[in-house]
Amino acid sequence: MIHRFKNNGYNIVLDVNSGAVHLVDEMCYRMLGLLDQDSETMEEACPPEILSALSGEYTKTEILELYDELLYLHRAGHLFSSDDYGQFADKMGLSPLKAMCLHVTHDCNLRCKYCFAGQGVYGGEKKLMSREVALSAIDFLVEKSQGRRNLEIDFFGGEPLMNFDVIKKTVEYGRSLEKKHNKVFRFTTTTNGVLLGDEAADFLNREMNNVVLSLDGRREVNDAMRPNAGGRGSYDAIVPKYQHFVRIRGDKDYYVRGTFTKNNLDFANDVLHMNELGFDQISVEPVVSDPKLDFSIRQEDLPAVFDEYDRLARIMLERKKAGKGFNFFHFMIDLEQGPCAIKRLRGCGCGNEYAAVDPGGDVYPCHQFVGQPEWKMGSVLTGEYDLEMKGRFARSTVYDKPECRKCWAKFYCSGGCNANNQQYMGDILRSHKLSCELEKKRLECAIMIQAALSEG
Amino acid sequence: MKHVKTINKQNLKETAVKGGCGECQASCQSACKTSCTVANQKCEK
Numbered sequence: 001m002i003h004r005f006k007n008n009g010y011n012i013v014l015d016v017n018s019g020a021v022h023l024v025d026e027m028c029y030r031m032l033g034l035l036d037q038d039s040e041t042m043e044e045a046c047p048p049e050i051l052s053a054l055s056g057e058y059t060k061t062e063i064l065e066l067y068d069e070l071l072y073l074h075r076a077g078h079l080f081s082s083d084d085y086g087q088f089a090d091k092m093g094l095s096p097l098k099a100m101c102l103h104v105t106h107d108c109n110l111r112c113k114y115c116f117a118g119q120g121v122y123g124g125e126k127k128l129m130s131r132e133v134a135l136s137a138i139d140f141l142v143e144k145s146q147g148r149r150n151l152e153i154d155f156f157g158g159e160p161l162m163n164f165d166v167i168k169k170t171v172e173y174g175r176s177l178e179k180k181h182n183k184v185f186r187f188t189t190t191t192n193g194v195l196l197g198d199e200a201a202d203f204l205n206r207e208m209n210n211v212v213l214s215l216d217g218r219r220e221v222n223d224a225m226r227p228n229a230g231g232r233g234s235y236d237a238i239v240p241k242y243q244h245f246v247r248i249r250g251d252k253d254y255y256v257r258g259t260f261t262k263n264n265l266d267f268a269n270d271v272l273h274m275n276e277l278g279f280d281q282i283s284v285e286p287v288v289s290d291p292k293l294d295f296s297i298r299q300e301d302l303p304a305v306f307d308e309y310d311r312l313a314r315i316m317l318e319r320k321k322a323g324k325g326f327n328f329f330h331f332m333i334d335l336e337q338g339p340c341a342i343k344r345l346r347g348c349g350c351g352n353e354y355a356a357v358d359p360g361g362d363v364y365p366c367h368q369f370v371g372q373p374e375w376k377m378g379s380v381l382t383g384e385y386d387l388e389m390k391g392r393f394a395r396s397t398v399y400d401k402p403e404c405r406k407c408w409a410k411f412y413c414s415g416g417c418n419a420n421n422q423q424y425m426g427d428i429l430r431s432h433k434l435s436c437e438l439e440k441k442r443l444e445c446a447i448m449i450q451a452a453l454s455e456g
Numbered sequence: 457m458k459h460v461k462t463i464n465k466q467n468l469k470e471t472a473v474k475g476g477c478g479e480c481q482a483s484c485q486s487a488c489k490t491s492c493t494v495a496n497q498k499c500e501k
Binding site for chain 1: 462496
């Protein structure tokens with residue numbers, strides 16, 4: 001299978017099963033378009049229909065020479081390579097639990113209008129996770145992680161810093177177990193910044209492998225969607241805190257992360273604004289919401305969104321070449337040393353190697369399932385853990401999802417978000433089409449940037 | 457090559473044979489929380 005596309009003046013061909021990316025000239029682009037894009041083989045001799053289709057513009061010698069070039073790439077495994085991954089997908093069973101989203105707070109000090117967590121309470125009541133539940137969650141993770149060494153805890157909410165003491169105690173407890181159990185805890189926090197004072201900033205900087213700082217971009221964009229309980233925008237209160245935090249952060253990981261909606265389809269301006277504020281690790285993502293809501297991105301918005309991704313990619317490329325590059329999460333792609341093919345078969349790990357724990361200690365497949373009783377899969381207090389449900393998620397590979405199986409992007413998104421699939425398509429195995437289209441466009445931009453940089 | 461420039465050398469198939477150690481980051485923990493991109497993650501090996 002190949003995927004060919006044009007972007008920013010480049011003719012790009014991705015060989016899906018090998019991951020090879022080729023820049024090709026116009027003649028080659030046309031010839032490839034005449035071949036079956038889903039093929040895993042090439043005929044030894046140039047098919048007569050290709051000769052005849054191109055013979056008006058090119059000589060027979062030129063056509064045969066190009067076909068031989070493509071045949072050489074095919075034989076080397078870089079073009080129309082075979083799909084051998086089904087055998088691995090069939091063998092994929094339950095994995096040890098290694099990553100946990102800890103909902104330390106079901107409450108929030110902002111009232112973001114697009115919040116999937118329903119102002120932080122996930123359809124329930126305001127609640128803080130107790131120290132007992134948090135430490136039990138750590139024990140639960142250590143036990144279920146079996147031989148996995150690297151364990152991840154993300155402090156999440158609501159707004160996690162509203163329960164800062166429990167975060168501190170949880171980190172302290174995790175660290176105390178590392179040597180005894182031969183584990184390494186990688187802590188992360190996602191925060192809206194309202195409570196990011198000096199003490200919290202120093203602590204997060206010291207203990208967190210990654211910190212995700214929520215901000216939507218320009219003041220008017222951010223404040224329209226991210227007001228506090230009194231209706232006042234949050235931009236002025238949080239931006240100086242983020243700037244201070246990023247200054248002390250040095251080279252350690254962080255993201256300033258925003259959401260764009262139908263109200264700011266010119267979201268590249270928000271990305272660029274964040275960069276102007278001094279942030280160089282940026283993620284701005286499309287809102288995922290009920291299409292009936294007035295800020296939702298719908299199918300008819302896609303052409304505008306795609307144009308904006310293209311514009312952002314071109315600007316980022318210019319800045320990179322000028323020595324002023326910055327990272328945009330969804331345009332980051334490693335074509336040489338990225339994750340292995342096995343990792344790519346089932347991506348996010350939701351429900352299998354990843355789980356979320358609510359403030360009462362109930363376990364769910366991921367943070368987006370929290371608050372839906374039918375998706376409760378255990379409790380860190382009782383040790384209960386639904387292996388049947390875990391098995392359903394373990395088997396949600398790209399080969400188990402009909403739309404993914406035939407999609408060129410499957411080894412880059414790894415089947416997308418199971419929670420989105422469930423919420424909008426009614427089945428974790430049915431792909432959420434809108435998310436897929438956005439992801440494919442971002443991948444094309446990401447590959448184009450790498451292709452352009454390879455040209456110098 | 458006259459018509460084609462290949463820009464990367466990685467072959468995903470080779471990574472399938474040696475891969476699957478499971479020590480790399482769960483992708484949803486990275487930054488997104490609402491979407492899934494895996495190709496931007498690092499291999500731990």
